[in-house]
């Protein structure tokens with residue numbers, strides 16, 4: 430047997446605490462049990478983790494009530510969140526530009542023409558405005574949206590970027606609105622797919638401005654209304670710093686570079702395409718990463734061959750020594766605004782899409798990802 434069970438005590442302990450009583454914020458009409466979970470790591474201050482037990486759909490519906498949720502933008506996030514909210518029975522309208530791809534997609538998804546409005550009308554008609562245009566679109570359209578954010582409205586983001594760098598984006602919400610964020614920790618497509626499978630992805634939430642005194646409760650209710658699995662609190666600033674660092678490093682940039690580098694070394698040393706691909710990508714994604722996900726990296730180290738153990742233990746610190754300073758440089762570049770400046774300037778050239786497509790094409794035409802396309806077809810169903 431390749432793996433044996435690890436009985437080492439776990440460092441992370443999720444404590445489901447004694448059920449506490451809470452009540453519906455709408456009229457104190459009923460009582461229900463609320464099980465608050467905490468995450469406790471060593472001497473760190475404990476974090477509260479909210480689960481669906483804390484916010485069942487009925488509670489979310491009571492908090493949001495008949496308010497109209499306007500979703501501006503129908504990209505991966507806008508679409509995923511809009512469809513999940515619609516399926517959960519909320520009152521949703523869309524704010525889109527006529528003639529864009531999103532308008533067509535929304536019609537295909539069965540949104541009625543009375544539910545698809547232009548951005549200004551949807552902002553005017555909504556109580557909760559989900560600002561889910563692309564991050565560049567949020568900057569360019571802000572002057573159209575801002576005048577319609579009356580008192581008592583809530584503006585909702587799924588990323589802290591626009592609000593965290595106001596000097597670069599110009600996005601400064603009016604003082605008489607609630608400003609909240611729910612940031613799903615995954616791709617917009619996954620928000621929809623996991624919802625349809627009955628599970629959900631985790632989200633962070635934050636309150637930037639609490640005009641009504643109910644912003645936090647609204648944020649948590651909306652997080653579960655879109656189908657989140659569990660939610661944890663952050664700030665707009667921490668979300669954007671960690672998110673931009675994550676996607677530049679371990680989630681995308683670093684992992685793509687690591688796959689490519691190892692694949693090229695194996696190919697340059699005479700290994701076949703199949704071997705280089707399987708040893709680099711297939712084994713990682715199909716076997717080892719799902720095990721890390723299910724049981725942890727510590728479990729994987731304990732339960733692999735002693736040959737793999739020795740090698741990984743010896744080489745991990747060498748990689749860490751090289752990589753950690755780069756991640757720190759990346760974090761600094763996020764924090765000082767350089768990354769956001771670069772995103773804004775590269776998105777504002779007239780030929781930006783052409784240039785971007787050229788760069789993206791370099792990845793898809795690389796032998797590794799061409800091999801991936803062909804070899805994925807040989808996976809048993």
Ligand SMILES: NC(=O)c1ccc[n+]([C@@H]2O[C@H](COP(=O)([O-])OP(=O)(O)OC[C@H]3O[C@@H](n4cnc5c(N)ncnc54)[C@H](OP(=O)(O)O)[C@@H]3O)[C@@H](O)[C@H]2O)c1
Pocket residue numbers: 501502503504505506507508525526528529530531532548560561562563564565566567569570587588612613614615616617618
């Ligand atoms: N993608 C993710 O997985 C993910 C995950 C977590 C958080 N987020 C955050 O969620 C928000 C939305 O991201 P996304 O990836 O779903 O969107 P996106 O693909 O970046 O943006 C697409 C939407 O923005 C609209 N749009 C762009 N520029 C516009 C303009 N000038 N005027 C009107 N509409 C415009 C597009 O309309 P057309 O179709 O008409 O062009 C489309 O509906 C962002 O803040 C993002 O950071 C995204």
